[in-house]
Each structure stands twice: as structure tokens, then as C-alpha cells.
Amino acid sequence: MIEALLQLLLNGAASGGVYALVALGYTLVFSVLGVINFAQGALFSIGGYLTYLLMGGRIGVNGALPGWGLPGGLPFALALLLAAAGSGLISLLVERVAFAPLRRRGAEPLLALITSLGAGVVLVNLLQLLMGAEGYAFPHGADALAGLPDVLVIGGARIRTIQVLLLLISAAAVLALSLWLERSKGGRALRAVAEDATTAQLLGINSAAMVRLAFFLSGALAGLGGGLIGVSVSLPGPYFGIGYGLKGLAVLVLGGLGSVPGAIAGGLLMGLAEALVPSDASGWRDALAFAILFVVLLLRPSGLLGRRTVEKV
Amino acid sequence: MIDNGLLVQMLLGALLGLSVYLPLAAGQLSLATPAFYAVGGTLAALLSTRWSGLGATADGGFPVPSLLLELVLGGLLAGLLALLVGRLVLRLQGIYLAIATIALVEIVRVAILNLPFTGGAVGIFAIPQPFHDASGYLLPALALLALAGWICQRLEGMPLGRAMAAIRGDELAARCLGIDTTRVKLTAFVLSAVLAGSTGALAAHFLNTWNARQGSFDASITTLAFVVLGGSRTWLGPVMGGLLLTALPELLRPVGNVRLVLFGLVILLGPVLAPQGLITPALLERLGGWNPRGSAEGRQEAQP
Amino acid sequence: MSAPLLEVRDLSRRFGGLLAVDRVSFVVQPGEIFGLIGPNGAGKTTLFNLISGVTPPSSGAVLWRGEPITGQPPHRLNRLGLARTFQNLRLFDGLSVLENLLVTLQRQPRSSALAGLLGTAQHRRAERQRLDTAWQLLEELGLSALAERQAGTLAYGDRRRLEMARALATGPSLLLLDEPAAGLNPSEKDQLCQLIGDLRQRHQLTVMVIEHHVPLLMRLCDRMAVLDFGVRIALGTPDTVRQDPKVIEAYLGSGSGGGNTP
Numbered sequence: 001m002i003e004a005l006l007q008l009l010l011n012g013a014a015s016g017g018v019y020a021l022v023a024l025g026y027t028l029v030f031s032v033l034g035v036i037n038f039a040q041g042a043l044f045s046i047g048g049y050l051t052y053l054l055m056g057g058r059i060g061v062n063g064a065l066p067g068w069g070l071p072g073g074l075p076f077a078l079a080l081l082l083a084a085a086g087s088g089l090i091s092l093l094v095e096r097v098a099f100a101p102l103r104r105r106g107a108e109p110l111l112a113l114i115t116s117l118g119a120g121v122v123l124v125n126l127l128q129l130l131m132g133a134e135g136y137a138f139p140h141g142a143d144a145l146a147g148l149p150d151v152l153v154i155g156g157a158r159i160r161t162i163q164v165l166l167l168l169i170s171a172a173a174v175l176a177l178s179l180w181l182e183r184s185k186g187g188r189a190l191r192a193v194a195e196d197a198t199t200a201q202l203l204g205i206n207s208a209a210m211v212r213l214a215f216f217l218s219g220a221l222a223g224l225g226g227g228l229i230g231v232s233v234s235l236p237g238p239y240f241g242i243g244y245g246l247k248g249l250a251v252l253v254l255g256g257l258g259s260v261p262g263a264i265a266g267g268l269l270m271g272l273a274e275a276l277v278p279s280d281a282s283g284w285r286d287a288l289a290f291a292i293l294f295v296v297l298l299l300r301p302s303g304l305l306g307r308r309t310v311e312k313v
Numbered sequence: 314m315i316d317n318g319l320l321v322q323m324l325l326g327a328l329l330g331l332s333v334y335l336p337l338a339a340g341q342l343s344l345a346t347p348a349f350y351a352v353g354g355t356l357a358a359l360l361s362t363r364w365s366g367l368g369a370t371a372d373g374g375f376p377v378p379s380l381l382l383e384l385v386l387g388g389l390l391a392g393l394l395a396l397l398v399g400r401l402v403l404r405l406q407g408i409y410l411a412i413a414t415i416a417l418v419e420i421v422r423v424a425i426l427n428l429p430f431t432g433g434a435v436g437i438f439a440i441p442q443p444f445h446d447a448s449g450y451l452l453p454a455l456a457l458l459a460l461a462g463w464i465c466q467r468l469e470g471m472p473l474g475r476a477m478a479a480i481r482g483d484e485l486a487a488r489c490l491g492i493d494t495t496r497v498k499l500t501a502f503v504l505s506a507v508l509a510g511s512t513g514a515l516a517a518h519f520l521n522t523w524n525a526r527q528g529s530f531d532a533s534i535t536t537l538a539f540v541v542l543g544g545s546r547t548w549l550g551p552v553m554g555g556l557l558l559t560a561l562p563e564l565l566r567p568v569g570n571v572r573l574v575l576f577g578l579v580i581l582l583g584p585v586l587a588p589q590g591l592i593t594p595a596l597l598e599r600l601g602g603w604n605p606r607g608s609a610e611g612r613q614e615a616q617p
Numbered sequence: 618m619s620a621p622l623l624e625v626r627d628l629s630r631r632f633g634g635l636l637a638v639d640r641v642s643f644v645v646q647p648g649e650i651f652g653l654i655g656p657n658g659a660g661k662t663t664l665f666n667l668i669s670g671v672t673p674p675s676s677g678a679v680l681w682r683g684e685p686i687t688g689q690p691p692h693r694l695n696r697l698g699l700a701r702t703f704q705n706l707r708l709f710d711g712l713s714v715l716e717n718l719l720v721t722l723q724r725q726p727r728s729s730a731l732a733g734l735l736g737t738a739q740h741r742r743a744e745r746q747r748l749d750t751a752w753q754l755l756e757e758l759g760l761s762a763l764a765e766r767q768a769g770t771l772a773y774g775d776r777r778r779l780e781m782a783r784a785l786a787t788g789p790s791l792l793l794l795d796e797p798a799a800g801l802n803p804s805e806k807d808q809l810c811q812l813i814g815d816l817r818q819r820h821q822l823t824v825m826v827i828e829h830h831v832p833l834l835m836r837l838c839d840r841m842a843v844l845d846f847g848v849r850i851a852l853g854t855p856d857t858v859r860q861d862p863k864v865i866e867a868y869l870g871s872g873s874g875g876g877n878t879p
Contacts (some may be wrong), residue, residue, distance in 0.1 A: 036408060038534075099583045100510045110342060111584040113411070116580025117534045125573040246419065246530055253412050287423035290416035297413050298401050317763045464734065470744070471733035472723045477722040482709030489669055489703075489785050491695035 005159040008275045010154070014163040014232075016271020017170030019223040022248025022292075023255060023263035024174060027220035031194035032214040033103070033259040035112045039094045040222050041245020043087045045127055045238050047193040047223025048230035050083035051076075054135055059089040062132025080169075083226040091219020092120045092212055120242075126231035127238040136235040144276065171225055172266055177217070181260060190214060194258070241287070318447035318612040319563050321519055324454035326559030328512040329532075330539035330551030331461045337373070337545050338465075339498050340481035340614040341403065344533035345414035347396075348421040349506040352364035353513030356423055358437040358523040360386070375441035380453070380518060385512045389509025392503045399502040401494065410505020418533050426525040437617025440517055441602075449507030450519045455514065459600055461508055507574055534580075543592025553592050620683030622647045622791055622823050623668070627738065630663055637663040645791070650817060650824045652834040652841030654856075656867060659844040661827045662704055665793050668825075670694045681801065696724070700781045700789035704827070710769030714760055714779055717768050718751040721786040733856040748804035755847075757819070758782045758812070762853045773800050778812075785820060792816075794826045798833055806830065810837050820845045831868075835859065843867065 029037045053228025059065050074082070098115035123178020135257060148161050181187035192200040193210040201207050227243055250268050270289050277285045328442065329346055336343040360383055361369055367379040397493045402413045425431045432438070468474030468603075479487040488494050517523045517551060535558065543554020565572035581592075621644035630638040638660045645651045664671040668679055670691040678687045679878050681697055709717050728743035755761040758778045764770060768779060777797055784792055797813070798806045817824055817834060829832040834841060835855040843851040843858060845867040851858050857862055 051434055059593065098581055102588075107587065107588045108585070110587060111541065114534075114538060114584050115581050118538075118577050118579070118583075121534075121577030121583060123577075125577060126569075129570050194399040241529070242382065246415065249412055250416065257408070284423060285419045286426075290419045290423075293416045294413060294420070297405060297409060297416075337801055467734045467736070471730065471740075472728070473718070473733065476723060478716070479709055479711060482711055483707045485671065485691075486703065486707035486709070487720075488691040489671065489695060491692050491700075492720075492723060493692050503661045527836065602626055 003155065006155055006157040007159060009048045009272065010157070010167065011163060011273025013268060014166040014170075014271070015274065016165050017267040018229055018244070018267075019220070019247055019270050020174055020264045020267025021093050021170050021221045021228075021250045022244055023251035023267050024075060024260065025179060025221040025225075026248055026252045027255075027258060027260060027263045028214040028218040030219075030252070031198075032211055033099065033111050033112075034189065035099070036116070036249070037091075037094070037097065037099075037218065038113060038117040038245070039091070039120040039123060039217065039240040040248060041095075042123035042127075043222040044226040044229075044240070044241030044244050045093055045124060045221045046090055047083050047087040047226030048235050048241065049127060049131055049136075049226075049238070050086045050223065051079050051227035051230055052138060052235060054082055056140065057136060057138065059130070060132050060134050060136065062129050062134055080224065080227045080231075084220040087223025087226070088220035090123070091215045091222070094123075094219070095215040096202075099194045099211075107237075108156075116263070124238050131238060133237050135237055136230075138231050138234070157196035159270035160232070166228045166232050168226070171230060173221065177221070178260055178264075186213070219304040247289050250289040253293055254296050276295070315560065316447070317451060319449055319560060321454050322452040322563075323556045323559045324447070324451070324458050324513055325516050325519070326536075326539060327458055327552040327555035328454070328508060329466060329608040330503045330543060330555030331395070331548060332512065333536045333540045334465070334500070334545060334548055334551040335502045335508070337540060338468075338481060338548075339501040340478035341374060341424035341498055342407065342411045342482060342499065343502060343505065344411055344415045344537060345417050345502075346399075346505065346509045347352055347393035347530075347532035348414075348418040348529035349395060349501075350466050350513040350516070350526070351418075351421050351425060352534070353393045354438075354508075354527055355513075356387050356429060357514035358389050358440050359385040359430065361441050362437055362439065363374075368442035373439065373441050375443040375518065377443050380443045380515075383514045383518075384453075387514030388507040391513070395506030399506075401467075401501045403502060405499045413557045415530060415533060418528060418530060419433045422525045425528070432524065434524065436522055436526075437517075438522040440521050440523060440539040442521070443518060445584040448521070450515070453515060454519075457511060460470070461546060462552065464504075472542040473497065473500065483548030492566035509526070527602050538580045540590075542587070542590055544592040546589065546594050547592060549595060549597070550590050550592040555591065557591075620680075621645060622682060623825075624680040624683075625664075625668065626678045626680065628664070628667055628679065629675050630660075630667055630672060633673045636847050638667060638674075638844075641842075641847070641849045643842050643849065643852055646823060647790075647823055647825060648817070649839040650813065650826065650837055652824060652838035653844065654829070654831060654834055654841060656804060657843035658846075660847040661844055662795060663847075664744070664844070665701060665825075665827060669699060695787055695789070698788070698790035698795070700709055700784035700787045700791070701793035702777075702784050702795055702797065704719060704799065706780055707774060708768040708777050708779060710767065712768060713764065714751070714755065714766055714771070715751055715764040717779060717783050718786045719747055720782050722747040722750055739819045754786055757816075764855045774805050777801065777809075781812075781816075785816065787836055789820075789822070789824045791825065794824065796827050796829060797829055798828060806833055810821070813837060 010211035022044060025040055026036060029035065048309055053070055054074050055076060056069060058067055069217060075281065094116065098119040099112055102111050102115060151160050152159050152164055181191060189200070189205045190213060191211050192203065192205055193207045197207050225244065247270065251266040252263060254270065255264070255266030270292065273292060274285050278286060329350060332346045332349070333343070334474055360369055361375060363381070368376045380424070402410060402417070417586060419553050426434060448564060452514055468477070476487065476492045480497060483496055533585025537556035539558055540551040543552065562572055563578050565575055568575065623645040626642050627640045628638055628642070629636065642662060653664065654662050663672065667674045670689055673688055678685055680686065681699070686694060708829065709720060712720065728740045729814050732740040742872040752761065755764055758781060760775060760779060760782060760847060763775060768776070770781065781797065782795070801809060813824060816822060817844055826834065826837065837853055842849050842852055843864050845852050850863045
């Protein structure tokens with residue numbers, strides 16, 4: 001009984017960690033520009049597929065180059081890291097195409113919502129052109145975790161090793177990012193731009209560079225999440241990131257827009273809540289995040305850990 | 314290239330565009346249209362396949378008056394849902410409202426997927442047909458669009474429509490000028506839902522099968538794109554956006570798999586190239602001096 | 618004696634650790650022009666926000682003709698007869714000048730939504746009446762030549778007057794003006810003074826004015842209250858207020874020096 005509960009909690013925390021990654025990605029961009037980057041879900045997909053290819057996976061029969069694959073194949077950790085960096089670079093491209101032109105013109109923020117979605121649609125469908133719509137399983141599910149057993153026994157509970165890794169890696173990423181934001185010069189500059197772009201500019205901070213940095217990091221976080229989920233579950237198709245993107249959005253609001261600790265807490269809370277849904281109601285699990293979101297929005301629109309803002313009259 | 318079936322789809326697209334436009338005309342970015350569309354469609358699909366009282370025949374026919382009844386019921390049910398939900402979510406502003414309405418869409422989608430009587434992932438199929446072929450749907454779709462457009466046009470010269478414009482301009486100022494903003498926003502939200510619900514009821518018959526995928530997040534975005542690309546300053550914008558963007562993926566079918574990429578590019582580049590959308594009040598004025606805002610009527614006589 | 622038009626009783630508002638308005642009390646009698654002055658950050662606009670229902674007070678009460686109205690939403694207060702303008706102008710910039718007024722003429726006269734949709738004779742009559750009222754107000758405030766212009770494109774002084782016209786269109790008995798002379802040149806300020814006086818006459822108005830420009834307020838007001846750090850430090854006719862030592866100190870002593878800031 002205790003074991004089952006522990007297992008449940010660990011599973012919940014593992015998916016919660018991934019939600020937190022996605023939500024943090026939104027948070028970074030939101031706190032700098034005050035807009036939501038709806039291409040986040042597509043970048044999540046891209047991270048998953050990049051990880052797959054970098055680990056030596058081959059393109060399926062419906063792809064653009066059936067049977068093609070990178071020679072060799074990298075170990076999981078390296079592939080994941082490179083895939084995250086690749087997603088970050090594509091995120092920079094999204095910024096350039098979908099955000100920068102609107103910002104230069106001082107257009108309504110609502111428009112960035114549309115353009116970033118357009119960017120997401122383009123990316124996901126390009127991915128589909130390249131890889132086909134079929135699902136992929138990773139080439140070396142178990143051996144990828146070099147030397148580690150498939151299943152760990154922790155306190156009597158049997159846990160898939162990859163779930164533990166998922167939790168550890170996302171926790172490490174989240175922690176590193178928060179520390180970096182809090183302590184480093186670059187992180188402080190980023191927060192300064194988020195607080196007040198004009199003043200930051202006057203203090204000599206290159207806010208355009210900070211915006212690019214925020215996009216790179218947020219794309220990398222999404223890519224990391226995609227790679228982790230891909231390895232632990234599989235890649236069910238190019239659209240699989242969209243669902244995670246939406247859940248991340250729910251987590252974002254749950255924690256409070258623009259709040260880093262809020263995104264982390266919200267992610268864990270959401271993951272745990274989903275893990276506690278009994279398996280005979282698992283079909284409803286996907287609605288839980290949004291039901292919680294709904295309740296939170298109504299009780300406390302600024303989120304669990306967000307700041308309340310007062311409109312100046 | 315454009316057959317009757319596509320024409321009907323385009324008209325349905327225009328209707329959904331108007332459904333997104335109505336709350337936006339009151340300054341509220343709601344993405345809930347697909348949820349109400351799904352509710353209306355599911356109701357029609359259930360009623361026509363399960364309730365023999367509506368007169369579905371063994372060979373899959375369906376009386377037209379029953380279809381009209383479903384349009385009304387679909388609209389009413391969606392409107393009722395909007396009335397309940399709107400009271401809660403319309404307290405939220407800007408992006409929060411947008412996210413809350415996305416949440417509503419997802420909740421409705423998962424519900425339709427999991428409820429015991431909605432057919433799960435397959436959905437409800439063999440929905441009876443009131444017409445012999447697609448062309449039969451042209452008239453009801455066109456009539457519904459004409460009705461919705463007429464209401465939008467009349468609104469411009471009415472206190473309700475003006476209050477909506479005021480809230481869009483500055484909600485706080487509107488409140489201080491005696492406008493019951495809660496009520497006005499709720500009215501716009503409910504109107505939007507009724508329109509989407511009726512459209513869903515019509516679409517369920519037209520499409521012949523109905524499942525949870527009809528009202529998804531993707532649909533939230535495409536319908537919003539109708540409004541943004543068409544232009545959100547007059548009701549003709551979303552109508553034009555809905556017609557064009559519904560036709561586009563079909564017209565692009567010859568280019569095969571690239572079509573969805575191109576569709577995404579249109580959504581991506583449209584707001585960059587035409588931030589006001591295709592149809593703007595200035596454009597309408599140039600095209601023959603038609604004033605899209607009816608408020609000017611009688612201006613001359615009233616001038617002292 | 619009948620009840621005053623407006624009474625503010627021990628009204629306070631706290632923002633975090635800051636007491637923006639601290640137990641302020643005064644009454645406003647029908648027909649008078651009542652001024653509110655004080656250095657920057659004294660809590661004048663917050664007080665307006667409390668009275669007009671934009672911000673709920675932390676404690677205290679507002680009474681309208683003797684009846685408590687504390688905590689009512691702004692639109693309800695407006696329907697009671699209380700209209701306001703905003704310090705930083707909140708026009709409907711996308712609408713024309715005329716439409717800015719029509720928007721406001723919601724209920725005079727009433728016409729049902731159905732009548733509006735069908736364009737019945739009743740609706741057309743109501744519309745005619747609304748247009749008449751709107752044009753009359755535009756005429757009165759010297760804006761009729763600009764009726765078709767987009768509000769966002771107007772010059773500053775015209776925008777100020779349009780905001781006043783829009784507030785008047787709601788048919789108020791009490792008009793709250795938040796720094797109506799801000800950004801106007803001296804001759805425009807004089808005209809504004811004249812205009813406020815005229816409007817009071819013609820619309821049987823009671824007026825409350827926030828103003829930085831002390832000489833203007835002294836000339837305009839029947840009585841005034843002085844706020845400093847959220848506290849009402851003086852109340853009375855311009856002459857008594859002028860000689861109040863606490864007022865002199867607030868304006869000259871504390872170095873906040875905002876008395877004549879533009």
C-alpha cells in the first residue's frame with residue numbers, strides 16, 4: 001500500500017517535472033515580453049524527435065527520407081543536451097519570424113499569440129513531412145541508460161529507472177535555471193529587463209539580447225522535456241508536444257504568470273494530481289489539469305504564487 | 314475547384330468567425346467557440362440518432378423542420394452553458410480569459426470523449442441527412458450567416474453594440490459611464506455561444522459523423538485566425554477570414570503534404586503583413602462609402 | 618436642512634503598508650463647486666476612485682443624499698447621478714467624437730434590444746433623441762466641428778472637453794473632474810473656468826474638482842479641502858484655506874513643493 005503510493009507519487013513527480021519545464025519556458029518569455037509563445041508545444045515535439053535522431057534512430061517509411069538516420073548514434077545524455085540546444089536555436093528562429101516584426105511595429109500583443117501559433121503549425125507540419133505521422137519508439141530504450149537496471153526498487157516500490165532520471169534531470173534543469181536567474185550577472189540582467197525594459201536599457205543592458213536569451217532558454221527547456229518524454233514513453237506523432245504545451249499553459253496559470261517558483265510548484269502539483277486519478281477514470285485525466293486551472297483562475301486569478309497587479313487609474 | 318461541399322464548409326467557417334468576433338467586439342478574447350460548437354453538434358448528433366421522435370427514417374433521411382429545431386436547441390444549450398460559465402470567466406481579463414476559455418474547450422473535448430453516450434473516440438456516426446447532397450446545406454448555412462451578419466450590423470447602431478465598443482475601447486471608463494460591463498460582456502459571450510451551438514448542430518448533419526475532435530484547441534486557433542486575418546474591426550472581416558481560410562487548405566490540396574505548412578505560414582505571416590486584417594473600416598469606406606458603423610444614420614437631419 | 622448631496626465619512630484606503638487616504642470626512646452641498654487640492658501623492662485621485670466606486674475603501678462610508686452607497690459598482694453610482702473624468706484621459710480613442718457621446722447615452726431614452734434589432738419606430742425615435750442630445754452637448758462644449766473625427770486624433774484641450782461632454786451625457790448631478798486643467802495653456806485655463814461655471818448653471822450641477830493649479834482653484838471653488846499624505850488638513854472657503862498655517866506648511870515647508878506644478 002505504502003509502496004503503491006510511493007510509486008504513484010514518484011510517477012506524478014516525474015511528469016510534474018516535465019510540466020514544470022514547459023511552464024518555465026513560457027514563464028521566461030512571458031516575463032520578458034508579456035506574451036505567451038504558443039510555439040512551445042511544437043518545440044517540445046522537436047526536442048523529442050531530435051533526441052531520437054541524435055541517438056541513431058531511423059526515419060520511418062512515411063518520412064521524407066525513409067530509412068535514413070545519422071551514422072553512429074550518441075549516448076542518451078549527449079543526445080538530449082544537443083536536442084535541447086537545437087530546440088533552443090529553432091526557438092530563436094521563432095522569435096525572429098513571429099515576434100520581432102510585431103514588436104518593431106508596436107503591434108497588439110494579441111497578434112503574437114496568432115503568429116507564434118502559426119510558427120507552431122509550420123514547425124509541427126515540417127516535422128511531419130520529415131518524419132511521417134507514425135509513432136516512434138526509441139532505438140535503445142534500456143541500453144541507453146548505460147549500465148543502470150531497467151527498474152529500481154526504492155523503499156519497496158518498483159520504479160522505472162527512466163522515471164527517476166526524468167525527475168532528476170528536470171529537477172536539475174529547473175534548479176540550475178533558478179540559480180542562474182537569481183545569482184548570475186546574465187540572470188539578473190534578464191530579470192531586470194523583465195521588470196522594466198526601459199530602465200534596464202538605460203542601465204546599459206542589451207534588452208534585445210536578453211529577449212533572444214529568453215527564447216533560446218525557453219526553447220531548450222521545451223526540447224529537454226520532449227526528449228525526456230520521448231525516451232520514457234515514446235513519440236506518438238509530431239503533434240504530441242501540443243498536448244504538453246497546453247498542460248504547461250495550465251501549469252503556468254496555476255503557478256502565476258511570470259513566477260518561476262510558481263511554475264515549479266504548479267508543475268509538481270499538477271503531476272501529482274494527475275497521478276492520483278484512479279486508473280479506471282484515466283480517460284478524464286487530461287481534463288484534470290484544466291479543471292484545476294479553472295478553479296484556480298476563479299479563486300485567485302493571479303495564480304498560486306503570482307503577484308497581484310492593481311490597475312493604475 | 315470549389316464544390317458545394319466546400320462552399321458549405323466555408324459558410325460554417327464564416328459563422329464560427331463571427332462567433333469569435335462577437336466577444337472580441339466587446340474587448341473579450343474568448344477562444345471558447347469550439348467548445349460551444351462541439352456542444353451544439355453533439356446535441357444534434359445525439360437527438361437525431363437516438364430520438365425517433367425527430368423522424369429520422371430507416372434509409373438515413375431526416376425532416377428539415379427537425380433540423381431547424383436542432384439548430385434552435387443546439388444554440389440554446391450552448392447559450393445556457395455560456396451563461397453559467399460566462400458569469401465566472403468573464404471576471405478575468407486579457408490573456409487569463411483566453412487561457413480559461415482554452416481550458417473550457419479542453420474540458421468539453423475530454424468530456425465528449427469519455428462520456429458513456431457520445432461514442433468515445435469514434436464518436437457518433439450515420440447522422441441522418443435532411444438533404445440528398447451537400448448543396449442542400451447551402452441554404453440553411455447561408456440563412457444562418459445572413460441572420461448573424463444582420464444582427465452584427467444592427468448592433469452597431471444600438472446601445473448594446475455601442476456599449477460593446479466602449480468596453481473594447483476602455484473597460485474602466487465604460488463602467489464609470491454607467492455601462493453595466495458585466496452584463497454587456499455576458500450578452501456578447503452568450504450570443505457568441507448560441508451562434509456556435511447552432512453552427513455545430515448544422516455541421517453535425519453535414520459532416521455525417523461527430524466526435525470530440527471537432528472542438529479542439531486547434532479549432533480555437535483556426536477560428537481565431539479567421540478573425541485576426543479577416544480583420545476584427547467590422548463583422549465582415551471574420552466572415553471573409555472564415556470563408557478564405559476554410560477554403561485555403563482545400564485549395565492547397567494539390568500541393569499535397571506541404572499544404573498544412575503553407576497554411577501555418579499564412580497564419581504566421583498574415584498579422585505581420587496586415588496587422589489590421591484584410592477588411593478594415595477604412596477599406597470599406599474606400600469601396601463605395603459604406604459606413605460599417607450604423608451609428609451615423611440620421612446624422613444629417615439631427616444636425617442643428 | 619436637507620441631506621447634503623455627498624457625504625464622505627471617515628473614509629480610508631490602504632495599499633499594502635501605505636495609507637493613501639486616512640479617515641477623510643467632508644460634505645458637498647448641492648450646487649457648489651468643491652475643490653480638492655494637495656501635493657503630489659496626497660491621495661486626491663484615490664479619493665475620487667473611492668467615491669466613484671473604482672476602488673473599494675478599506676473603511677469608512679460614502680453617502681449619497683443621505684443614503685449609504687459604499688461599495689457599489691461604478692456603473693450603479695453613475696446611474697445614481699455621479700459622473701467623473703480621468704486625470705490621464707480615458708476616451709474611446711477608436712471611436713469618433715460623436716460616437717464617444719452616443720456610447721454614453723445608453724438609457725436616455727431606453728429602447729429594448731428587440732426594438733433596436735428590428736429598427737422599430739420607437740427605436741428610431743430614441744436614436745433621434747440620442748443624436749439630438751449628443752449634438753447639443755458637442756455644441757455646448759465647442760466640439761461640433763470635430764464630431765466626425767476619431768477621438769484619438771484630437772488635440773489635448775479638445776480631448777479634455779470631450780471627456781467632460783461624455784461625463785455630462787450620463788446626466789449627472791455630481792461631476793467629478795480629475796485635473797481638468799492639466800496640460801492646458803493659461804488662456805485655455807481661463808476658458809475652462811468659465812466653462813465649468815456655465816455648465817454648473819445650465820445642468821444644475823454640483824462639481825468636485827481636483828486641481829494642481831492653486832490660483833485657478835481659488836477662483837473657481839466655493840469651498841475646498843486640502844489633503845496631505847492622505848489626511849484632510851484643511852477645509853473651508855478659499856480665503857480661510859489660504860491662510861491656514863497647516864496648508865502653508867504642507868505646500869512650502871515639507872519641500873514637496875508641488876503647488877504650481879503643471
